[in-house]
Amino acid sequence: MVRSDSNHLMADGETDAVALLAEARHVVDAELDRCVERLATTVPGTLGTALAYALRTPGKRVRPALVLAAYRGAGGRSGAIAGIATAVEIVHTYSLVHDDLPCMDNDDVRRGRPTTHRVFDPCIATQVGYLLVPVAGEELARAAGALGLSATALGALAGELFEAGGIRGMVGGQWLDLEAERRSLTLAELTAVHRGKTGALIRAAAVLGGIAANAEPAVLQALRRYGEAIGLAFQVADDVLDATGTSEELGKPAGRDAALAKSTYVSVLGVDAARAEAVRHQQCAVAELANVPLATTSLIALARYIVTRPS
Ligand code: GRG
Numbered sequence: 001m002v003r004s005d006s007n008h009l010m011a012d013g014e015t016d017a018v019a020l021l022a023e024a025r026h027v028v029d030a031e032l033d034r035c036v037e038r039l040a041t042t043v044p045g046t047l048g049t050a051l052a053y054a055l056r057t058p059g060k061r062v063r064p065a066l067v068l069a070a071y072r073g074a075g076g077r078s079g080a081i082a083g084i085a086t087a088v089e090i091v092h093t094y095s096l097v098h099d100d101l102p103c104m105d106n107d108d109v110r111r112g113r114p115t116t117h118r119v120f121d122p123c124i125a126t127q128v129g130y131l132l133v134p135v136a137g138e139e140l141a142r143a144a145g146a147l148g149l150s151a152t153a154l155g156a157l158a159g160e161l162f163e164a165g166g167i168r169g170m171v172g173g174q175w176l177d178l179e180a181e182r183r184s185l186t187l188a189e190l191t192a193v194h195r196g197k198t199g200a201l202i203r204a205a206a207v208l209g210g211i212a213a214n215a216e217p218a219v220l221q222a223l224r225r226y227g228e229a230i231g232l233a234f235q236v237a238d239d240v241l242d243a244t245g246t247s248e249e250l251g252k253p254a255g256r257d258a259a260l261a262k263s264t265y266v267s268v269l270g271v272d273a274a275r276a277e278a279v280r281h282q283q284c285a286v287a288e289l290a291n292v293p294l295a296t297t298s299l300i301a302l303a304r305y306i307v308t309r310p311s
Pocket residue numbers: 058059060061062092094095096098099104111170171174175197198235238311
């Protein structure tokens with residue numbers, strides 16, 4: 001055990017994850033600022049202001065940290081990886097803006113701030129979400145150029161990111177989730193929803209880091225399986241936090257799943273078994289990293305953080 005600056009006792013590895021998340025926040029927030037400046041010239045007025053609001057909301061930056069850890073784990077060394085991490089974060093941001101809309105979860109607070117549609121209006125927030133998707137594509141292409149990657153590698157990056165964001169990933173999972181409202185799901189059905197809705201983008205973050213480092217197919221496969229498992233661990237932990245955390249801790253209303261009568265890992269398994277399920281996925285993720293040439297310390301630390309995080 002080590003002692004952090006805040007005098008909070010931290011388990012081994014947690015400091016690595018906290019430092020990596022801080023670094024990811026630093027480099028991605030700088031990249032997002034540059035993105036906002038570029039957009040200000042092309043998207044003036046209220047829509048531009050709303051785009052800046054959504055892009056500058058302070059999230060944990062877990063997906064960018066995964067991109068950095070996978071990239072460096074696979075031998076990548078360039079600072080331009082921040083642009084790939086930013087592209088993933090922009091897709092994530094779009095999903096949060098749309099997820100909060102009145103036609104979806106109808107949430108008032110996100111990341112400790114009023115949601116985009118509450119500050120502006122649902123029409124503007126809908127436009128913000130749609131606009132962020134091509135912005136993520138531009139960011140990805142710019143970063144691939146700065147990294148000196150080939151057109152084939154850029155194709156692989158784009159294919160991975162937008163398949164994860166599409167019908168076979170996040171959007172498909174969200175559709176299943178919306179269809180499942182007010183219905184009790186089995187554990188298998190719930191897992192199918194979250195493999196797409198939450199897991200796909202997290203998996204893509206790990207794989208993108210590997211592609212950007214020109215990793216061998218076996219390393220990419222290990223990163224894919226690792227990402228798949230921590231994606232599920234992330235959602236199980238999210239359900240536990242929603243049931244056990246406070247709104248102040250979470251930066252969004254706690255207990256929303258129960259209020260919306262959603263099937264969750266907690267409603268299906270109970271809190272204790274859900275926690276055990278998250279740890280099981282974490283262990284599966286870490287097991288995938290063995291036997292490939294990959295520096296694993298940060299990836300293991302992030303897997304642990306994902307199930308022990310406070311928000
Ligand atoms: C049009 C059907 C349709 C879908 C649009 C809305 C949408 C796409 C997808 C929903 C995806 C979604 C919001 C999944 C939840 C993932 C999740 C657990 C988010 C919270 O992630 P954190 O904790 O958030 O990393 P921060 O704020 O820290 O970035």
